[in-house]
Amino acid sequence: MSMLKRHLSVANVLSCMALFVALGGVAYAAVKIPPNAVKTRNIANQAVTNAKIKREAVTSGKIKNGGVNALDLGAGQVTSEKLGTGAVTGKKIAKKAVSPRTLAANAVGTDAIANEAVTVGKLGKESVDASKISTSLWAQLVRNVAYENASSASNSEANKTATANCPKGKEAIGGGVRLEGELAEVAVTGSYPLSTGSSRTGWEAVAHETGPGQPNNWSVVAFVVCAEL
Numbered sequence: 001m002s003m004l005k006r007h008l009s010v011a012n013v014l015s016c017m018a019l020f021v022a023l024g025g026v027a028y029a030a031v032k033i034p035p036n037a038v039k040t041r042n043i044a045n046q047a048v049t050n051a052k053i054k055r056e057a058v059t060s061g062k063i064k065n066g067g068v069n070a071l072d073l074g075a076g077q078v079t080s081e082k083l084g085t086g087a088v089t090g091k092k093i094a095k096k097a098v099s100p101r102t103l104a105a106n107a108v109g110t111d112a113i114a115n116e117a118v119t120v121g122k123l124g125k126e127s128v129d130a131s132k133i134s135t136s137l138w139a140q141l142v143r144n145v146a147y148e149n150a151s152s153a154s155n156s157e158a159n160k161t162a163t164a165n166c167p168k169g170k171e172a173i174g175g176g177v178r179l180e181g182e183l184a185e186v187a188v189t190g191s192y193p194l195s196t197g198s199s200r201t202g203w204e205a206v207a208h209e210t211g212p213g214q215p216n217n218w219s220v221v222a223f224v225v226c227a228e229l
Contacts, residue, residue, distance in 0.1 A: 142227045146170055148202075149223035154181055156217055158209045163194065165202035166226035174225040175203030181218030185211030188220070 130138060146167055152160040166172050177191040190206035205222035 139229070142173060142229070144170065145173075145225065145227045147223065147225055149221055151180070151221045152219045154217055154219035159206075160208070160218075160220045161204065161206050162220045162222040163202055163204045164222040164224040165194075166200075166224060169228060170226035171229050172200040172203055172224045173227050173229075176223055177205030177207070178221040178223065179207055179218060180221060182216035183218055184216065185209050185213055186216070186218050191222075193224075 133141070148164045148166060150162050150164040152162040162177075164175065172193045175191070175193060177188050179186055179188065186207055187210045188205070188207045190204065192204060193200040194202040194204050203222050203224035205220050207218075207220040209216070209218075
């Protein structure tokens, strides 16, 4: 110890300190890692945690195909803008998953409805109006039917006529005749529609007495069925 003390000096101490600093610098330089030096085999399993991953560092190229499943998606994360055109096919939709509330207004167009798919049960009451019927079919339909009748006087005259007229805007589609009173010797001699131009405007009935007996009180009644055509 006395020998060590004899050799200690300010110069010796400073020299030793300089040596330690120099050796420390070499050691630091020795452990400094150069770029790309750490390989996959140097990283322990589970060593890279979420906190070690930089924001937006994981791109689509870093995700394994099929690696993102339903459990990895947050609620409401897949929006319409994220779906590719034609990405949602029939196989991707669960049975009974599409309800009326799921469909947008006017979403089901003509092309989406199969032929013969709209049956009578699918039609609402009074949903088919004149605008939905073809012109040729509309012309064949009977609309706003009305029944009219007219009677002759009831007396003993030998010949009688009665005319039943249709309301304005309607035409006769049928008609007939009826006799009333004492009819033992009375016969119908005519029953036919009346025409004005190309329109059938009413119905006429004609009858007369046929026997030589005493005059009887009777009458003839014409009736007509009218409709818009």
